[in-house]
Amino acid sequence: MATATGVQRAHDHIKTLLVHTPILTSSTIDGLVGCKVLFKSEHLQKTGSFKARGAVHNMKIVTERGTKGVITHSSGNHGQAVAWAARAAGVGCTVVVPEGAPAAKLAAIEGYGARIVRCENTPASRASTCSSLAEAEGLDEIHPCYSIDTIEGQGSLGLELKEQLSSVPPIFIAVGGGGLASGIALALPDTPLYLVEPEEKKLTQQIDGSEEVQQLSLPTIADGIRTRVVGPENKRILAESKNIHVITVSEAEIRAAMVLIWTRLKQHVEPTAAVPLAGLIKLSSQSPSLPFQEAIVILCGGNVDVSFTL
Amino acid sequence: MATATGVQRAHDHIKTLLVHTPILTSSTIDGLVGCKVLFKSEHLQKTGSFKARGAVHNMKIVTERGTKGVITHSSGNHGQAVAWAARAAGVGCTVVVPEGAPAAKLAAIEGYGARIVRCENTPASRASTCSSLAEAEGLDEIHPCYSIDTIEGQGSLGLELKEQLSSVPPIFIAVGGGGLASGIALALPDTPLYLVEPEEKKLTQQIDGSEEVQQLSLPTIADGIRTRVVGPENKRILAESKNIHVITVSEAEIRAAMVLIWTRLKQHVEPTAAVPLAGLIKLSSQSPSLPFQEAIVILCGGNVDVSFTL
Ligand SMILES: Cc1ncc(COP(=O)(O)O)c(C=O)c1O
Ligand SMILES: Cc1ncc(COP(=O)(O)O)c(C=O)c1O
Numbered sequence: 001m002a003t004a005t006g007v008q009r010a011h012d013h014i015k016t017l018l019v020h021t022p023i024l025t026s027s028t029i030d031g032l033v034g035c036k037v038l039f040k041s042e043h044l045q046k047t048g049s050f051k052a053r054g055a056v057h058n059m060k061i062v063t064e065r066g067t068k069g070v071i072t073h074s075s076g077n078h079g080q081a082v083a084w085a086a087r088a089a090g091v092g093c094t095v096v097v098p099e100g101a102p103a104a105k106l107a108a109i110e111g112y113g114a115r116i117v118r119c120e121n122t123p124a125s126r127a128s129t130c131s132s133l134a135e136a137e138g139l140d141e142i143h144p145c146y147s148i149d150t151i152e153g154q155g156s157l158g159l160e161l162k163e164q165l166s167s168v169p170p171i172f173i174a175v176g177g178g179g180l181a182s183g184i185a186l187a188l189p190d191t192p193l194y195l196v197e198p199e200e201k202k203l204t205q206q207i208d209g210s211e212e213v214q215q216l217s218l219p220t221i222a223d224g225i226r227t228r229v230v231g232p233e234n235k236r237i238l239a240e241s242k243n244i245h246v247i248t249v250s251e252a253e254i255r256a257a258m259v260l261i262w263t264r265l266k267q268h269v270e271p272t273a274a275v276p277l278a279g280l281i282k283l284s285s286q287s288p289s290l291p292f293q294e295a296i297v298i299l300c301g302g303n304v305d306v307s308f309t310l
Numbered sequence: 311m312a313t314a315t316g317v318q319r320a321h322d323h324i325k326t327l328l329v330h331t332p333i334l335t336s337s338t339i340d341g342l343v344g345c346k347v348l349f350k351s352e353h354l355q356k357t358g359s360f361k362a363r364g365a366v367h368n369m370k371i372v373t374e375r376g377t378k379g380v381i382t383h384s385s386g387n388h389g390q391a392v393a394w395a396a397r398a399a400g401v402g403c404t405v406v407v408p409e410g411a412p413a414a415k416l417a418a419i420e421g422y423g424a425r426i427v428r429c430e431n432t433p434a435s436r437a438s439t440c441s442s443l444a445e446a447e448g449l450d451e452i453h454p455c456y457s458i459d460t461i462e463g464q465g466s467l468g469l470e471l472k473e474q475l476s477s478v479p480p481i482f483i484a485v486g487g488g489g490l491a492s493g494i495a496l497a498l499p500d501t502p503l504y505l506v507e508p509e510e511k512k513l514t515q516q517i518d519g520s521e522e523v524q525q526l527s528l529p530t531i532a533d534g535i536r537t538r539v540v541g542p543e544n545k546r547i548l549a550e551s552k553n554i555h556v557i558t559v560s561e562a563e564i565r566a567a568m569v570l571i572w573t574r575l576k577q578h579v580e581p582t583a584a585v586p587l588a589g590l591i592k593l594s595s596q597s598p599s600l601p602f603q604e605a606i607v608i609l610c611g612g613n614v615d616v617s618f619t620l
Pocket of ligand 1: 078154176
């Protein structure tokens with residue numbers, strides 16, 4: 001079971017190895033949204049996303065136990081993060097990548113010296129390619145979002161916010177498999193969390209258990225959160241958390257938020273990183289006034305091909 | 311005559327009103343270039359470029375003297391900066407804008423409440439439209455790069471670097487009319503300055519006086535530095551400076567630098583801001599080792615349409 005103590009232990013190690021990412025602001029965006037927006041800049045994290053947190057923590061766990069090498073499957077950010085962390089830890093690394101993954105992400109994974117193995121672009125093919133190779137070669141699988149170690153590693157972001165701010169306001173988080181959201185929920189049990197999802201994800205129903213959804217790749221430009229299913233451990237943590245809210249955003253709302261981040265904050269983030277701001281803007285447009293004066297928006301990643309256009 | 315004392319006076323006022331812009335780094339870019347690169351982030355300055363410095367200083371000068379309003383011509387950044395500074399100072403503002411200027415820049419100028427007057431996209435039409443309106447309405451013209459007040463205002467960037475760093479390494483600067491370069495030359499007379507120009511500008515010949523060039527709009531993607539001619543006062547300052555070097559970069563070199571800044575530094579800058587890095591990379595590729603361990607690269611602006619592609 002992932003725990004707050006586990007997150008603290010992960011954080012104590014992670015913070016010695018990774019960037020303490022800055023918090024950026026834009027008075028223009030504050031004016032538009034109607035509250036002070038603190039952009040936690042994980043796109044400036046090592047490897048360009050918060051995924052470096054979980055990756056570094058997993059490397060610590062497997063090297064302490066002894067390992068023949070690690071393997072993972074990822075459309076990109078997790079793959080980069082694991083490849084980088086494995087090299088830093090002197091551990092061999094294999095990344096299973098679906099056809100169609102962005103070229104910039106693949107180039108980065110290879111740049112970190114990992115072996116790339118391609119598979120079909122379906123969740124089933126990714127998982128099976130990865131687990132059969134792991135078994136054949138005796139490799140440790142590093143899960144992008146569902147495992148206890150990954151959840152506890154991502155949670156270090158919450159503890160870092162606590163160290164940076166005298167009090168932590170509500171946080172807006174993009175949710176894929178739920179590793180980041182559940183890690184932060186463990187780290188900051190008293191902080192309101194706004195989980196922002198693309199359409200058709202049914203996050204509320206997944207968390208309250210009213211519907212068992214099928215795994216599929218959601219048709220969103222936010223390629224970091226195309227995974228639909230929130231894992232069992234992630235669901236348990238989110239279901240037990242107080243202060244959880246879900247906001248669903250459309251593709252147009254994601255694009256509009258991305259324009260603001262590129263042109264006003266001048267940060268070159270990937271589409272997934274625009275999802276939390278899209279959620280905040282939606283909330284702000286639906287209510288006459290927001291229930292808080294300040295909010296944290298997590299810019300979760302910055303890995304986007306230069307050829308990407310809005 | 312623009313002087314170091316004038317720059318100091320300008321800086322003392324400017325620093326109370328503008329952002330002290332951060333210095334960003336990327337270990338990947340350091341590795342590629344072969345030295346530590348300090349990115350002075352003026353794209354995070356008010357209005358998205360260093361032009362806010364000269365604009366704020368000019369407003370101080372005209373309001374002390376008494377003014378009926380200001381007017382300027384600009385393809386964008388200077389226009390935005392003057393519009394913003396004028397509104398902040400409670401002064402009316404007119405901006406003459408050539409046909410074809412990027413939509414994002416025009417929208418920003420109007421957003422700051424300035425009146426926009428269009429003209430043909432030739433240097434001659436811009437200058438004459440501006441000066442005849444200035445005369446007819448009794449407005450003060452704010453020159454984007456050639457005037458003493460503008461030069462002294464831009465120079466505050468040099469003094470800010472001196473306050474941020476224990477010692478200031480060589481600086482790479484994009485040159486249009488030469489306001490920024492000459493201001494920094496006054497502020498930091500002992501610092502090596504690498505002036506980076508697009509092709510066909512003939513900056514060396516302009517500074518050493520060996521050739522009188524025609525004004526024209528240079529055919530470069532770096533739209534902030536299409537102005538070819540360096541002004542007389544700017545030329546005088548640069549000619550008298552020791553430690554001035556000129557590097558010419560191609561369009562492909564500018565694009566390659568821009569890809570690095572977008573994908574590695576994750577900063578959404580405009581093409582002109584990639585010119586200094588292009589110059590540093592060129593220098594590094596031409597010599598077995600660089601004559602310095604550290605360099606400053608000025609990210610001079612961040613105003614680029616979302617539709618812009620590389
Ligand atoms: C940039 C980015 N943001 C958010 C997420 C979602 O994280 P999680 O799967 O932990 O919910 C991912 C996952 O890949 C990502 O790459
Ligand atoms: C972003 C940017 N960089 C550089 C310059 C060049 O400045 P200067 O004309 O002072 O040489 C400009 C001028 O508009 C600019 O907008």
